[in-house]
């Protein structure tokens with residue numbers, strides 16, 4: 001469940017008085033999600049999603065909410081934050097930073113087809129182009145410095161062979177620099193549970209709270225490792241080619257990005273292998289970790305190490 005903070009009707013009514021959204025009709029908790037508390041909020045003016053941030057602080061939120069607003073204004077399918085009468089996207093509710101965003105239609109897809117993978121590729125490229133005019137900057141909090149430090153913390157909990165492989169991957173990535181590749185705003189966590197679909201059309205990307213400035217093709221590698229993965233960690237070539245073709249129909253990859261692609265796929269696998277290991281061995285109180293199997297990403301990385309064809 002993902003209602004960590006309970007909001008009463010009365011609390012919400014009083015908070016909603018800061019907005020021009022009419023009267024509260026319904027407040028309903030959302031079961032899905034891991035990090036934050038989410039509710040569907042219906043008012044006499046429409047339907048919204050209320051998020052109470054459980055870990056991010058008030059002063060950290062403008063980067064993400066202004067980004068979503070920027071992307072939505074540029075035609076990217078994503079929730080648009082709603083401003084209150086003081087023109088703020090975020091303020092405290094029940095002691096937590098809280099915001100309202102537009103409610104999207106659609107649902108996430110557990111077993112995507114090639115057409116859906118292509119549509120995600122197209123929308124990601126649109127998002128990368130739209131992000132070009134977003135002025136704020138955010139370093140990637142889950143970059144090489146983070147995975148190197150986190151690996152040190154998890155090694156003692158791991159089987160010796162697995163720890164050796166993790167060590168090799170961290171060392172391998174440290175030998176590669178991506179300074180010459182195009183950078184910009186990336187989502188950085190565009191997994192299947194962060195995209196809503198209406199049929200084969202993207203209804204919206206959600207959960208932008210890992211968004212940051214980093215290598216654009218790395219974002220595509222993160223998405224491909226999840227959207228195109230088979231249960232054994234191998235990649236379904238048909239879905240991978242569809243996602244890459246969709247992306248490149250809007251933003252063709254440069255020769256330098258293509259040359260870096262195999263290393264980026266391993267970097268994307270390493271990032272989530274490491275975070276899942278950390279969550280498994282050092283779970284935070286109240287955190288839901290049962291769906292996040294580190295072995296899936298270890299297999300993804302192991303297979304990328306042996307691969308010759310990268311679908312380009």
Ligand SMILES: Nc1ncnc2c1ncn2[C@@H]1O[C@H](COP(=O)(O)OP(=O)(O)O)[C@@H](O)[C@H]1O
Pocket residue numbers: 002030032033034035036037038049079101102103104105108193194206207
């Ligand atoms: N703007 C939105 N429109 C419709 N549904 C949404 C929206 N934002 C979130 N949801 C629903 O809430 C669920 C949890 O949201 P998510 O951002 O993934 O939460 P968390 O940050 O806790 O992981 C999603 O799976 C989706 O069903």
Ligand SMILES: N[C@@H](CCOP(=O)(O)O)C(=O)O
Pocket residue numbers: 189191272275276279292
């Ligand atoms: N999509 C990720 C979860 C988000 O990353 P984390 O660093 O918060 O664990 C996954 O499926 O592992």
